[in-house]
Amino acid sequence: MKELTIAMPKGRIFEEAVVMLKRAGYKLPPEFDDSRKLIIDVPEEKLRFILAKPMDVPTYVEHGVADLGIAGKDVMLEEERDVYELLDLEISRCYLAVAGLPNTTMNEVAPKIATKYPNVASSYFREQGEQVEIIKLNGSIEIAPIIGLTDRIVDIVSTGRTLKENGLVEYEHIVDITSRLIVNPVSYRIKHQRIQEMVDRLDEVISKETIR
Template sequence: MSNTIRVALPKGRLAEETLELFIKKGICRDDVVDFDSRKLIFTDEENDISFLLIRNTDIPAYVEYGAADFGVAGKDVLAESKSPLYEFMDLGFGFCRLCSAGIAGRDNSYRQNMKIATKYPHITKEYFAKKGIMVDIIKLYGSIELAPIAGLSDLIVDLVSTGETMRKNGLCEVETIMESTARLVANKSLSRAKHVRIKEILNLLEQ
């Protein structure tokens, strides 16, 4: 089983959509992963492939350090991590946007030394630096929308899908920083022993 391909999947909808794609392409059986289970590793011995269900922000590390051969992560997660991974393809689902936002009806124009709360400090700092604007980054891990309402920050930078959560909390989008979809990535030093199976999987996905 040493040649078993290990695929790191982010818990949630992206994992489900990736599995649907892999099943449709005949890469794995349709009964391998039980999302209602508390297990974190599922193996399809018949097809020599295992799936690791982990937190989305941890995907780049698992792939970079060889704990997984492939990984599926949003472009936003990859850009924030700066891990030196090889991006094979855009899987075409999981679309969302990374946006700046502030309190609706307030002047949300950019200015020097403004405070921005976000889960994406690297992307945010680089984005504003390119505009020549120095900002104070406040890294948060959840409830980002609360930051400007509570007076913690001037703006936030966060993922937006429909924008409904922001609107319900009295916020409005200011600008789209980047668009994101799910990407299939791999370590740049892929195992030669697994090369044939990896090529088979890529060929099936590209069809």
């Protein structure tokens, strides 16, 4: 049996992804529940896990140092890496939206947009026929319109709590987001049987949890 390397996103997707793998019958050691290790080998399952920053997962997979990865659709849209999406895992559900201070319009000349997703935001506003200046931030995006850095933000919304507690409102819904299982195209060809088995096992877990 060929070994598979999987790039896992640290942070909020990690826990849900681990639950899913366990439900699919993979026996994962206690390091998955509490550890600072960045590489976890599971020889019994012939699996190696790399614990990466969520935005970096498609990079590892594109370069083939990981066969598979788990990444949010937001990251896939932003990074546009040369990988295949195999499965919608239907976890970490959220959406990308345009938000800002209530009852405001965007500056007519060169409105500014703060975001962690400069590529997604640029193409969205281009499609809308609006010319904007993108200001890339790495987090706490909601601060930007409050302190007058930008007119709007493009950011993730899940419960809407962060917008609400910071006095912002949603203006436009851009795209729904869930996490995806992604694969390196070469790995998919040469380790096809092994990868397909994992896809089938995960797909069964998804089907049990949702009414399709």
